Amino acid sequence: MQTSRTSSSGWAPRLLAILLALLGLAALGGGLWLIVLGGSWYYSLAGAAMLGTAWLLWRRRPAALLLYALLTLATLVWAVWEAGLDWWPLAARGDVIFVLGALLLTPWVTRALGEPGEARRVSALRGSGLALSVVLVLALGVAGAALFNDPHRIEGRLPEARATLPPEARTIPEGEWHAYGRTGMGQRYSPLDQITPQNVDRLEVAWQYRTGDIPGQPGDPVETTFQVTPLKVGGRLYLCTPHQNVIALDADTGQEIWRYEPKIRDGLALQHLTCRGLSYHDPAAYPAGAAAATAPEGARPAMENTAATSVSVPAATEGARGVDNCARKLFMPTADGRLIALDPETGGVCTSFGEGGQINLWANMPNPNPGGYYSTSPVVVTRNLVIVGGTVLDNVSTREPSGVIRAFDVNSGGLVWNWDSGNPEQTEPLPAGQTYTPNSPNSWSISSVDEALGLVYVPMGNQPPDQWGANRDEDSARYSSAVVALELATGRVRWVFQTVHHDLWDYDVPSQPSLLDLTVNGRRVPALVQPTKQGELYVLNRETGEPVLPVTEQPVPQGAVEGDRTAPTQPVSRLSYDPPPLTGADMWGATLFDQLACRIQLRRLRYEGRYTPPSLQGSLVYPGNFGVFNWGSVAVDPARQVAFTTPAYLAFISRLVPRHDDTTLYVQGSNRPDGSLPALNENFGAPYAVQLYPFTSALGLPCQAPPWGYVAGADLTTGEIVWKHRNGTTRDAAPVPLPFRMGVPNLGGPMVTAGGVAFLSGTIDYYVRAYDVTDGRQLWESRLPAGGQATPMTYRGRDGRQYLLVVAGGHGSLGTKTGDHVIAYALPRGS
Template identity: 45%
Template sequence: MNTHHPNTSPPRRWPIWIASSLVLLFGLFLGIGGAYLAYLGGSWYFVLSGLGLLVSAVLMFGRRTSGAWLFALVMVLTIVWAVADAGLTFWPLVSRLFAFGVLSLLVALAWPSLARAAGATAVGRGWLGVSALLLLALVITAGYAFMPAPIIAATQAVPAPTPVAPGQAQTEWRHWGGTTAGDRFAALDQINKDNVKDLQVAWTAHTGDIPQSTGAGAEDQNTPLQIGDTLYVCTPYSKVIALDVDTGAERWRFDAKAKAPSWQRCRGLGYYEDAGAPPSPHVSGVSVDIDNAQPGACSRRLLLPTLDARLIAISADNGQPCAGFGNQGTVHLSAGMGEIPFGWYQQTSTPLIADDLVVVGGRVADNWSTDEPSGVVRAFDVHSGELVWAWDSGNPEITGLPPEGQTYTRGSPNVWAAMAFDPELDLIYLPTGNSTPDFWGAQRTPEEEKYSSSIVAVEARTGRVRWHFQTTHHDLWDFDLPAQPLLYDVPNANGGTDPALVQVTKQGEIFMFNRATGEPLAEIQELPVPQGKLEGERYSATQPFSVGMPSIGNETLVESDMWGATPLDQLLCRIKFKSLRHEGVYTPPGLDPALQMPGSLGGMNWGGVSVDKTTGYMFVNDMRLGLFNYQIPRENMPKNASGIEMGAVPMEGTPYGAMRQRFLSQLGVPCQKPPFGTMTAIDLKTRQIAWQVPVGTVKDTGPLGIRMGLPIPVGMPTLGPSLATQSGLVFFAGTQDFYLRAFDGATGQEIWKARLPVGSQSGPMTYVSPKTGKQYVIINAGGARQSPDRGDYIIAYALPGQ
């Protein structure tokens, strides 16, 4: 910034005032907030940089060029600190430097006025060069923010997709997870990596059942079934609709007239077909009301789990109730349960069809009380609806209906997620939750503790336990198992395969067992974990960690992991972090606020995984949302504690209630650095991550809930299942933005996306029409989690001209 060019024009003061005022405001915020952060034991950078900016602003207000030079020194030291604190990772550096870059540009542009105000008779052109370089750096940074980049890039070569052999193509999608193995794999390749870019909407149907709320309210999370030339969907309010696979034309619908105060959803239907059942007739325009339905024959039947705890069998041909099932088509799951307050017990996941049994667990309203309905799992005859067996983890002696005057064990661990079934081993695999309530366990019995937060393998014929493994001991974090297990045969060292079960968890761990014996196929270590201090509670000294498989998104956070769009909100997140107790994934609850990362939403949640059977790649999507919680002494509990989602939960019957809040900045953005959600490919042969990419942009969300409208691929929380196909594609729609995407299964590269009218939490599925031979990809779009935009769309995509 030399001074050899004369300029006698009077100095303009407004550039000085703008630059100085903004530097002053930054300095005040960083200085005051930084002092508090330092008091909490955090970084001294913020208070020191704040003081430097304050002195710089005062000098510039006083028309002294030394103020600009001091600002430049603070900026240089900030760059050094940022690299030392965050490394060379893009998003953390943006958080620390971009706003300072804007301030630097303003100071550079103000330099001529400042120099003349300081008495210089001539101002050189150096400020123009500095300004141009700063502007260029800001533009490049802003442009790079729109460029997708893998977190872990694919490095190993993957063979070209194996064509589907004649006669081996998938013909139907009969189960929620594709099969009872939960693989979500389609042996179809008409739509492939080369032509997926040409996909277009083939038809759109409407359910007429728009979810009316978000969060713990109504949500469309359905994966449709395809049987022959008919598509079957269920809605959040327990309705079933049959559609033509080629046109989306409605053939019939059934209304169960179910009601619940919260958690209205239907993730999937069960389907059963008698041997030798005749071809399905085409029934169009039939609307079936359960109060006026005419029961009929059911050689093909759908099993509908309702949100008011009924199991209804209806004909897949015409939607009429199956007369021989239960009481005129209905089994009331409240039998043997005792008192059930409204909304405290319901069905949200698909029933499991295991040969001629239909098996159901149930969602129990967490955290209201120790005296909640049982988590019993029951198997019914798929034809008659008669109870075949019951598994009550709190009282294994009860294998049918409880004796007169008794109930199934109240408050026992439940199975709310989808189950898996291996017909060759005749084993059903139950992912269990923990006893209610979630955050206090001193009252739990040894029987309840034994099977809490575990994989439990039971004999399909009897319900007797064959083996089990507990993934969280004495669960005080709501780390129930949220997803359908994957049953898949993995290569072994002897050149053969082992029958594996893979289970993803909310805490970001992935366990692999021999599904016949329960022996770990990937190493598991019992490692020490932090201990709590609440009087009367007990704590497990160790927890199982699946060290033989990758962990996803569960690293112990440190202060430098905090993030924000600017240094200002990053500072606030650092203050919040230093105000919380955080000792890793198993930080125990206490009277002081404790950070749980991942939180009880995950990690991985109910969507489960998909797998490409030709490559052995398993695809896992996750969310990285922390929660902070603390216990509230009973006498201090607010009267309006609801137990729904976030906020205070009552936990009646224990000494404490509890408070849960998301770990977000004041702008409503997760406080830790991005990504906040990813898709990861794990090679099941090597048990290593093959690639990992951020999923989702801020186009339909943003700070304070304001849509940014920008396709910046920061990676947002995901919720919902994926779909893998034999053509090497991975389809996914469970993002915060409104898109159905297709990824290259070999590399994670996004190679196609279609804009949806609203977001989706549903699982994509695909089929080939038996009439036209055209392959379709189907997605339900009812609204993304936390988005106010809701819809009732079922959208089919296909290639043109097929």
């Protein structure tokens, strides 16, 4: 009877033996490959142990359990040695090993081991099973300890208010939000204090509004996004949608008041389709004489200095009403290269501005290609000027329009000055028939302005193509990936600070600078805080461009592809979020097998740390061009002199592909563009195309271990990161919607208030969250109907309540759910 029972149950160990043999062969083969590449020996040894266990199981030897117990113990020791008590890296190393060990202890397996009637073998079975059980219990204990440990967390408390805020050149009521960063200083700070850490968890939805503008329409590029931060002026909110509709809402109810729909021309070669915000001008907001020293001279009539344009655009008044003379104006940049002025009261077009209410930004532009130049970000508005930058296509060709910055008279639309980084000395308006410098570095992000100092601060991009710089001229090289201070009166350069020398990594300056005054060593300093993709926060004197916090030049990897060069050093700030270089121990996956594949992939890439040059074999770029910081920038509290930041960490791969002609699509593959959409990363006219993609495993998971996103608080006077916490869950990014709190990337900016609360909605899970600015604790969260890749704002309603406003529209290239939602939160009435 015993023999018959054992024989009939022998299928279990043999099936498990087959599985172990297959997994062992995979680990052994991959492990040997990794050894050849100079990596860890663990995987090959683990594979050999799995094969040994499989052989013993097949022969029904109790020693299989003992050998596997030794493998499990060795794995536990190795995992703790490499990762410490960090749950997610430990889980990736041990999950398969643990599950297989648990299966080995099931009755279907253990009853079939050993020979019937042999007491010595039964004793061996019991001893081996006990050893494996003890090791598995030990592994559970270590995993439990790791589950409640967070080695990435920094605990601390930011200081309370320690400065009196100086008056600004423009008067803005404390309950309003007149610019993308509330003011032209780009702080993303509100003086409202009704919402506090003590009551923020009582926030409830006050109203919701749907714009009806959903991304994904025919002709849309992949990166079609609802990134707007609305303005609040008087009793109204003003916002724009991805397809350039401009909408006015009642701030207390969300009811639509008016809508303007510009007739955007078809057939645009768009890389991005978005509108991050509008700009507002009210001459009554400026105290008399407040900006007399910065008033521009020589502003010309609207069209006197405008050359004939080679790109025709629709009339701004097509299908819309006109207003002869607007006392106040809203400015809307469009995807087809226009700047339209609207009347905030009626939504009518201000026909006295420019030509029929708009400026055609294609004037004097080289290489005209509809959609190849446009502004995705709100323009800068001062007492006298409206200052416009724009984006050009990245990595499409070397024959793109200019990245010129232009200042127009805010009333007439006349061109006052132009600053072209390819021809920086000629700031007087170009005469008809001349064009700006082709392919010069552009400014696609949001600029800031200090009207008292008479300066506008422009974050600059790169001269395309991003990963090949051999043909950049001296001026383009000087202003690429830099923040530039231009005089409001003349457009001339006051100072320039370059954040990356000879940028080959698409580390353009993506964020709006934040302007505030700091007290350093007992002295008040007018400061500028500039976040960057590579993780530096440069704190500069905004009058001179000199560092307030120390900046050192540090050696970086050398050896660009033939014909190009690398800079010998790069600037590093005392306030830096630069992560440690990646190693094999930092590789991650759902199991040890995709982790092994990531280790092999890492070893096959060129990687010598940050600023590893692009290469033909493929280089690892970490941080990747997604950026530690991107267009969402940071939020600063000028009273506390601190920054609320949202660093993100994702690695990318950059592989140069030699071009043998100027027409073949070398990198598009099956993703060839439809219609007029551009062939991205082909770099027509350059010797190399470029393949750019995230560093992920075959399962689509990042190869680097989490966390991938944080919230962090920094003291801007010392450069210290005082607290830092992982932020966000995988609920909306994983195949199974489980809310694992791993720390996920964020795209969209934070906002802080005088009440000591910060808000953020840009994580790739669909939540808006509130945090205590002092210590970073999450205080509240609310589920959103779509991705919240925008920057929240706050205002006071006519009912006296402080509102939080969030836009949830998703982001095409991030894959977050798209939508058209505008949601207002407030504390309950009477609270």
